[in-house]
Amino acid sequence: MAFFLLCISSLLLIFLTTYIFQPLIDARRRLPPGPRRLPVIGNLHNIGRKNNPPHRAFAALADRYGLLVSIRLGGVRAVVASSRATAMEVLHRRNGDLAGRGGMDAWHACGHHAHSIIALPPRRKSRAMRKLCAEEVFAPRRLAAAELRAAREDEARELARAVSDEVAAGIGGSPPAGTVAVACAVFPRVASVLWRSVFSEELDAATARELGEVVREAVVVAGTPNLSDFFPAIAAADVLGVRRRMEKLVGWTYGVIDRQIELRRRRRAAGEPRKNDLLDAALDMEGEAQGEEGWVMNQDAMRGMFMDLLVAGSGSTTSTVEWAMAELLQNPGCMEKVQEELKRVLGARTHVAESDISHLPYLQAVVKETLRLHPTVPIGLNKAEATVEIQGYRIPKGTTVYVNIWDICRRANAWEDDPEKFMPERFAGRDVGFLGTNFELIPFGAGRRICLGLPLAERMLHLMLASLLHGFEWTLPDGQVGVDMAEQFGLVLSMATPLRAVVKAKQI
Numbered sequence: 487m488a489f490f491l492l493c494i495s496s497l498l499l500i501f502l503t504t505y506i507f508q509p510l511i512d513a514r515r516r517l518p519p520g521p522r523r524l525p526v527i528g529n530l531h532n533i534g535r536k537n538n539p540p541h542r543a544f545a546a547l548a549d550r551y552g553l554l555v556s557i558r559l560g561g562v563r564a565v566v567a568s569s570r571a572t573a574m575e576v577l578h579r580r581n582g583d584l585a586g587r588g589g590m591d592a593w594h595a596c597g598h599h600a601h602s603i604i605a606l607p608p609r610r611k612s613r614a615m616r617k618l619c620a621e622e623v624f625a626p627r628r629l630a631a632a633e634l635r636a637a638r639e640d641e642a643r644e645l646a647r648a649v650s651d652e653v654a655a656g657i658g659g660s661p662p663a664g665t666v667a668v669a670c671a672v673f674p675r676v677a678s679v680l681w682r683s684v685f686s687e688e689l690d691a692a693t694a695r696e697l698g699e700v701v702r703e704a705v706v707v708a709g710t711p712n713l714s715d716f717f718p719a720i721a722a723a724d725v726l727g728v729r730r731r732m733e734k735l736v737g738w739t740y741g742v743i744d745r746q747i748e749l750r751r752r753r754r755a756a757g758e759p760r761k762n763d764l765l766d767a768a769l770d771m772e773g774e775a776q777g778e779e780g781w782v783m784n785q786d787a788m789r790g791m792f793m794d795l796l797v798a799g800s801g802s803t804t805s806t807v808e809w810a811m812a813e814l815l816q817n818p819g820c821m822e823k824v825q826e827e828l829k830r831v832l833g834a835r836t837h838v839a840e841s842d843i844s845h846l847p848y849l850q851a852v853v854k855e856t857l858r859l860h861p862t863v864p865i866g867l868n869k870a871e872a873t874v875e876i877q878g879y880r881i882p883k884g885t886t887v888y889v890n891i892w893d894i895c896r897r898a899n900a901w902e903d904d905p906e907k908f909m910p911e912r913f914a915g916r917d918v919g920f921l922g923t924n925f926e927l928i929p930f931g932a933g934r935r936i937c938l939g940l941p942l943a944e945r946m947l948h949l950m951l952a953s954l955l956h957g958f959e960w961t962l963p964d965g966q967v968g969v970d971m972a973e974q975f976g977l978v979l980s981m982a983t984p985l986r987a988v989v990k991a992k993q994i
């Protein structure tokens with residue numbers, strides 16, 4: 487008994503001494519400052535509170551401890567970068583050593599992490615996959631191809647048609663006809679653009695609907711703080727069941743991808759003309775060992791690559807359009823301005839073309855301002871592959887490096903004029919874009935791992951938003967005051983209460 491008490495009191499003494507002297511110990515090791523850590527859980531209590539999602543909790547820590555903060559989440563050492571300057575260090579100056587990925591256990595579902603561009607470390611396989619997708623889908627030459635541009639404009643027209651159908655149904659009933667659930671209307675069109683860009687096939691309505699449900703659930707499940715991420719030693723136990731839930735969702739998505747691959751194999755075997763798309767390019771490489779790493783393009787690699795594009799691209803783009811509509815509904819002056827610009831530029835034309843976008847500066851400012859206030863990927867997840875120095879602090883190898891994109895895009899030092907306010911006018915005459923060179927506006931990240939789909943996302947965002955706005959009048963449902971702007975945290979930051987708005991035809 488005495489021995490037992492001695493052990494307990496020694497342990498308590500060690501914990502207490504470490505707790506009290508932690509700032510001194512950290513300073514000696516030149517780690518960035520941060521909150522005191524509790525035994526075992528570290529700072530999990532600082533970020534795990536209800537109604538205080540991680541991007542907001544990190545922002546509060548930055549306000550208190552500085553724009554580069556040290557924390558420990560369970561067994562994982564991490565730092566959080568929360569300013570333009572620290573983001574520039576992580577995503578530009580030191581990016582060569584900080585472009586690793588802090589693993590999330592959910593990505594291990596069905597072995598996805600081994601074939602996912604998003605999850606793979608920045609070595610030959612992920613670089614080769616990025617290059618392949620860039621060449622076959624996102625390169626300017628591919629995006630400009632008449633067939634793919636027509637596909638995007640087609641889907642935008644389809645969106646306007648779906649909204650018109652609601653208008654034709656008139657107002658009344660329960661839920662009232664004429665009310666549009668914005669994300670439900672936008673998702674199938676965005677998913678269809680991606681599907682056509684990758685597989686050169688139409689996406690049928692039933693698959694689009696199911697994919698919508700799968701993506702909505704997957705981004706929440708995969709993004710929810712998970713014990714396995716913070717205590718890798720017990721990850722195999724999958725205590726919260728996150729990996730099991732993800733396995734069902736990934737399994738379903740692999741199923742629809744497999745059907746596309748199979749269909750193409752049969753067509754190729756039957757001698758049908760090539761489509762010369764990403765799927766054809768991947769099948770051409772099939773079975774061959776690639777480069778010195780010797781990875782092989784096979785069914786698993788194709789599943790991983792296609793799933794990343796479909797899931798990463800559809801949820802984030804749809805949510806951005808939904809946030810933009812929510813902000814415009816709350817800011818009628820901006821809504822009026824953007825609709826007037828559309829009317830002026832399009833004249834009597836009912837549909838928007840991609841070539842119109844460059845003539846619509848206010849629409850572009852609305853998209854930028856939406857991405858600034860609601861970056862749908864709120865936190866960038868990097869990992870130190872070597873020990874580096876940032877602003878005189880030491881970031882040891884293996885540290886998870888979070889870039890709080892959400893916080894950076896709202897920091898007052900970068901946006902003097904009321905940074906919390908939706909104000910597209912702030913971009914007038916200001917040469918700030920989201921292409922990863924202005925570190926105060928990095929909704930797509932920056933550096934080696936900048937969003938692969940950026941060039942396509944940019945086109946879809948403007949086209950879909952313009953199609954919703956041109957020729958329609960949008961209001962909130964009767965009796966509703968303001969929009970519920972609460973966030974649903976996940977891999978994608980979406981609206982917790984899906985936006986519903988009433989639509990009528992507008993004279994153009």
Ligand code: HEM
Nearest residue numbers: 604798799802803806863929930931932935937938939943
């Ligand atoms: C509004 C739309 C979108 C936003 C806000 C967005 C944002 C982001 C961000 C912040 C990252 C992480 C960058 C980093 O780690 O530094 C990312 C990565 C990625 N995005 Fe997007 N994205 C969007 C649309 C798309 C689309 C349409 C696609 C594909 C069709 C796509 C595919 C990817 C992929 C594959 C990665 C992983 C890149 C890598 O790890 O190397 N995204 N995106």
